[in-house]
Amino acid sequence: MNFDTIKKKLEALGYKVSCFDTTAEATEYINGEIDGKTVGFGGSMTLEEMGLYKALSTHNDVRWHQRIPEGKTSKEVRLAANAAEIYVSSVNGLAETGEIINIDGNCNRVASIFYGHEKVYLVAGENKIAKDYDSALWRARNIASPLNARRFGLKTPCAVGELRCYDCKSPERICRGLSVLWSKPMTGEFEIILIGEKLGY
Numbered sequence: 339m340n341f342d343t344i345k346k347k348l349e350a351l352g353y354k355v356s357c358f359d360t361t362a363e364a365t366e367y368i369n370g371e372i373d374g375k376t377v378g379f380g381g382s383m384t385l386e387e388m389g390l391y392k393a394l395s396t397h398n399d400v401r402w403h404q405r406i407p408e409g410k411t412s413k414e415v416r417l418a419a420n421a422a423e424i425y426v427s428s429v430n431g432l433a434e435t436g437e438i439i440n441i442d443g444n445c446n447r448v449a450s451i452f453y454g455h456e457k458v459y460l461v462a463g464e465n466k467i468a469k470d471y472d473s474a475l476w477r478a479r480n481i482a483s484p485l486n487a488r489r490f491g492l493k494t495p496c497a498v499g500e501l502r503c504y505d506c507k508s509p510e511r512i513c514r515g516l517s518v519l520w521s522k523p524m525t526g527e528f529e530i531i532l533i534g535e536k537l538g539y
Contacts, residue, residue, distance in 0.1 A: 339464040339534045347436045352522030354529040359539075361388055361463075364533045368426070368459060369393040376401065378419030380427030380447035383489070384461055384538030390426065398424075403446075416446045425455040428538050430482040431474030432462045438519040438530075439478045443512035451517055457527040463537030471518075479503040483513050485539040 341357045348355045365388045377394055377448040379385055379402035386404070394400050401419040403412045419425070427447055431439035433444040438460060451458060468474040468483075480503050484496035487510075491497075494511055495504040503513070522528045 339467075340531045341534070344432070344434050344436075344467065346533065347473065348530050349438045351520075352528070354527065355532065356529060357532045357534075359534045361533055361535050361537060364388065364461070364531050365390055365393055366463075366479070368531065371531065373397055373442035373534055375399070376418075376422040377425050378402075378422035378425045378450060378455070379404070379531045380419075380425070381451060382428040382461075382538060383486075384463060385426060387537050388461070412535075413422055416444065416458055420450050420454065421445060423456045424459070425450045425457075426459045426461070427451055428461045428463075429466055430467055430478035432466050432530075433471045433474040433475075435470050437471045437474055438521070439474050440517045441478050441483050441513050445515035448515050448517035451519070452523060453525065455526055457529065459529050459531055461533065461537075463532040463533045465536040466538075467532075475518075478516075482539045487512055489539075 343356045345357060372394060375398050377398045377400045391400055391402055391405055401415055401422055406412055406415050428505045429438050430441050440448050468477050484501050487494045487497035492510040494508045495506050
């Protein structure tokens, strides 16, 4: 996939942008960039598929609630991730017009993306890219969120029915917080990692 147009748009919005043809190349790059740091991960199938936790953990202190150490709770790990020097997350939707969209249940991920770290890396496979804001938001609500609900084995309408958002009132609903980055936040570094393969939901 040619990332030239979206790369230029994101750079104009203040982000550093790095593009890779393959997942392996992107993983190798991030692993080489982060060393001796505390690193927080957001919940993400993209990061899982990249094998990034295993790579970074050999020379960093990585906090991820999908890998809870013995004697720790999920809440403790989430809080530790939020306090990390570096934060890494995927995205649910990335518009060619530059908007970056994420939907969250506990909202630890969207909170961490916004503020508090030396640097934030946001990773997106080519399947996450949409033509504009409305399309990226639609993707996050009607593709990414239902697939995550199914992954968790929930009984929300989107998990058991047609793949779409029902704007449900289910107690198991995981669409509870929405974050939109219109431009790079004023504090901290942000780098967008674009990968020419399909990753995550």
